[in-house]
Amino acid sequence: MRWVDSITKEEWEKIDQVIGKYKGSHGALIPVLKEVQDICGYLPKKVQHRIADGLNLSSSQVYGVVSFYAFFTIVPRGKYIIRVCLGTACYVKGSKQILDTLQRELNVEVGGITKDRKFSLEAVRCLGACGLAPVMVVGHDTHGMLDPGKAIEIVRFYPSMETVMVKSEGDGIVDDR
């Protein structure tokens, strides 16, 4: 997770290693993009150029793939990624209102990042946790059975819990029932 727009020297080295690993193999582009995005958090233009050169593809081919798939992002992401599920089950149970409320609360558009770079707000299609609808995921934590009030409470809670959250990242699952 990062919010500085520049790529560090070590990151460039790691990127080159990934390219080297896949060079010459069939259908390498998507796995390379995935691994590189894991390294930098997003795929800025200069990184896309580097991948294109490394895999002997045109930059337009790389950009074509990056812009096609929802998994890839060309803008940096916030410290916590909020993903509100807009799958049918969640939508029927009011997840649109949760998304609207969060946009207002955080003053950010869907797909955008807050001014303090703490949160990215994303809408996703079905997280497959329909039994807990409506659902949102903040960082690695799944929150189910939400309403707009609860959603606001949850996002307000995160910045105040910075130190604790770092510790629990990865296994912190919060049930809001």
Place this chain on the structure above:
Amino acid sequence: MSQLTMEEFEKIKEKAYSAITLKEGEFRCMVCAGTGCVSCNSLKVRERLEAELEGRGLSERVKVAITGCNGFCAEGPIMVVQPKGIFYRKLTPEDIPLLIEEHFLKGRPVEKFLYTEPTSKEKIPLMKDIPFFQHQVLWALRNRGVINPENIDESVARDGYGGLSKALTSMTPEEVIQEVKISGLRGRGGAGFPTGLKWEEGRRYPTFPKYVICNGDEGDPGAFMDRSILEADPHAVLEGMIICGYAVDSHQGYIYVRAEYPLAIHRLRIAIDQARSYGLLRKNIMGSGFDFDIHIYPGAGAFVCGESTALMYSLEGRRGMPRIKPPRSTEAGLWGQPTVLNNVETFANVPAIIRNGGGWFASTGTGGSKGTKVFALTGTVYNVGLIEVPMGTTLRRIVFDIGGGIPEKGEFKAIQIGGPSGACLPASLLDTEVDFDSLDEAGAMMGSGGLVVMNDSTCMVDTARFFTDFSVDESCGKCVPCRVGMKVMLNILNRIVTGQGTMEDIPQLEELGRHVKESSHCGLGKTAPNPVLSTIRYFREEYEAHIQEGRCPARVCVDLIQFRVDSERCKMCGLCKKICPVEAIAWEKKAPAMIDRDKCIRCRSCIQACKFKAID
């Protein structure tokens, strides 16, 4: 173990079988570790359970195992205690000491953790007696909640890889294909193409190498069948793929699975490693001389990649855009080579067909649709979860017997079947049988199996708009009807839900929808107008209410809601004030509530909270 002969395989099976068979006085706690239960803490429940059992010296007598998705996701975290099959639900780690004390020491089920039937309030201890499970027939999901998906031995003990061993030892590839043809199995991904025919075609082309692909790119919102199968019984899918490889003479398989399903990918990786270590993959499988290997390919998130040719482009590292057929994929698919692609559920059905024969499979179902179908039942029903029913079961049975009906005072309004390619069917069509052909007739589609139940607080126009928005978002942009046509339909729907629609909009939507259906290039475009067309067909009056009266009957479309309290209907209970996240509601005891419209953010929390429908 590097290689496994048939005899060694039989020995492993015997040993594994006795390992999962409980002796007198032993118990086995099956803790659900599907995505739903994990996100309500089931792994912490297991940890606590193991620790407490250990602490009390019970761990010899009471074993703990994790299972894949049990199916009854709404009741998670779930634990089933064998041998009897006592069903515990909504457990927390703090409940465990009491549960152990009562169940394992005093020998009586703990009533407060048992399932309660929502209407009769009766406690039902045994899983098999719960209506949700009673009407199901588990074929594709036969191992769910019974085996630990991360242990191949448990799968083998329950006949896992038995179909493969039969195919490799006593059947020719042609006989395998013939058996699948007799079974009448049709593709479970949505289109329903006969699987046997596809395999036959795949075998016919003498170009090598050939590929087998398992499509696990389950993009339908509100559907999680494939995820649950992969999480609960990954070996069934692998076995189906290997059998397919044998039948069509392919030696390489790929599983394309959504990156949003990390647990499914994790379990698949474990399953593939274990199958390889038993010699059930790679070279000379079971000493038969047949080679086959499988690789996992996590998708990158694009609904259109569920279309087979698009999926293959994606596997090749390109934009996933469907191409013109013919040639079919069975002739020229991945890297231009013959490729047989089937859905997760289709492959999961294959081992049992080979073991029991095609005739056994064909004995269940309707004329054109054989066997069973897995559905993800969600929305406003009591029992949300994953179900498997014989083809030909009516929607009514699914919603009211298995789903337990509509909660609270809500009334059934529609059932959405088939996701963004499907339709919303009204109460009058509840006796429709689920089979490929009768759903087609109703203007719906089997789809991959998402079933979303909607009550009277769901707006049909808004639902159509939701799916159209989805299709616009996910259209790959290759052909004009889908790219532009759907966008124009979305614009019209946006006008209607904001109160700017005209009566000409309805026939225009119908006409556009027909054109998009007829002239689009791939399955996505050909079915994308279904949600709009079906809601106009069955819920036209709602469109008219939006346009002519500027009113949203379900009070969903915020531009058509006044956010005003009707003081006659208001019972002065104050619930709306309590739920309002921005304190825009003024209320005092014995006085009707008042909404401050400057503060109100139109989130509809109050409307949902109000039991008296007093907010317009």
